[in-house]
Amino acid sequence: MSVINRFKTLETFQPQAAKMILNGILNNRVSHAYIFEGPKGTHKLATALLFAQRLLCTNPQDDHEPCGVCSNCIRIEHNTHPNVFLVKADGEQIKKDQIKNLILEFSRMSVENGPRIYIIDEAERMNQDASNTLLKQMEEPLSDIYAVLLTTNSNALLKTIVSRAQLIHFKPIARHLIKETLLEEGVSPLASHVIPEYTNNIDEAKKIAQSKDLMSILEMVIELYSLSGKKNESMVIRFKEVSDKILSNTATMDFFLTLMILFQKDLLNYKLRHLNQIVYVSEMTEIERIANNVSQKSIQSILEKMLALKTRLRYNINYALAFDLIIAQLERGMH
Ligand SMILES: [Zn+2]
The missing domain is CATH 3.40.50.300 (P-loop containing nucleotide triphosphate hydrolases)
Structure with missing residues (x-):
């Protein structure tokens, strides 16, 4: 209906x-x-x-x-x-x-x-x-x-x-209304917060929430960050295990990278104490843990690289290599 x-x-x-x-x-x-x-x-x-x-x-x-x-x-x-x-x-x-x-x-x-x-x-x-x-x-x-x-x-x-x-x-629909619509339709609070940052098209937002592939990418972003700064875990290795799926097409790549950028921005906003701008609100404990172990400069430098990669996604570059480099930098930066 x-x-x-x-x-x-x-x-x-x-x-x-x-x-x-x-x-x-x-x-x-x-x-x-x-x-x-x-x-x-x-x-x-x-x-x-x-x-x-x-x-x-x-x-x-x-x-x-x-x-x-x-x-x-x-x-x-x-x-x-x-x-x-x-x-x-x-x-x-x-x-x-x-x-x-x-x-x-x-x-x-x-x-x-x-x-x-x-x-x-x-x-x-x-x-x-x-x-x-x-x-x-x-x-x-x-x-x-x-x-x-x-x-x-x-x-x-x-x-x-x-x-x-x-x-x-007809005006683009405000983010909070997309978020409320998703919540009303039973989408998880995490996804309902994140998806409206990716699109202000309400139909697309609903499709994303219903896509198992895209929702598993969201979980993967959370998982990758959860490994950062942990002694016996490797973001690089975990990414290698799932990268085929993520890099299988431009849509999934763009979604993955955008969600990584949002998480990276959350780390920066935590450092800057702009807590009301944090998107992954349900991950606040993790954001706090990671942000306290890494310098603002390092967060910014990786964020800039991610943003640069996003503008290059439409060109025919070696995606696998570009993503590997970013994840490796992320891992190094978090220690
Ligand atoms: Zn009637």
Whole structure:
């Protein structure tokens, strides 16, 4: 179930967007075309579905909330309502036929009474022909048809399309809200603190929390640091045992390195007594132990090397060697 099933919830995540959409509904001035513009993972699609539920709900609550339990609300939630049509890119592009198909679908008599809403996800992927076909529809709108175009960049849409729509901005979701969402979904406090530092895309954050591979990388970072400064343990050897998995692709490498950087920053913040900025709050005892055994200069020097490696990750370098060097430096620096 979508987390955004009420405007009241949307107000928490996207106060401005919620206000603009609600104003239209409460003042009977709903626009026939909206553009929801904002980065990925900002609840644009969920909001479009909420809007559709509000328009089709047979029993709205308090004047503006969809009830969530009528047949219309439920079918929209399950993407099975014939009056709500979602267009997604077929491969890289949204093609003319997809838009023609949408218009054809909505002109059929079999569609149920009441408003009809089409949602175009990643609308910036419409090619020229598709855009022109859509524009024609927008110029001669059928009554009771509403368009919601979702995009990361409204400048990539035809100006004539943008001028016919109400533009609503979606902002990146605040870290603490992503953290709270993860906690509510049963993600561990450790992961719920760390993941929002990696991404402010709420969908990506949830995917990471559900990925066993990525969560084992988080555990590995904690384990590696736990070995530092211990006489009979070696970070280098432990890293060698798991490095194949970590270095298997750029995504896992980037995740691993970012989590290492966050831990290294925590050590620095501990030294600087910026305790409220510490990310791995559940590891405070370890952070304290490690930070007390190492100089601030050494922490900073390794942090700089990690940051430098991060900018080089997209180039075709010898990753295995680069990571080995960092871990070796880390181990030396911690003694
Ligand atoms: Zn309803």
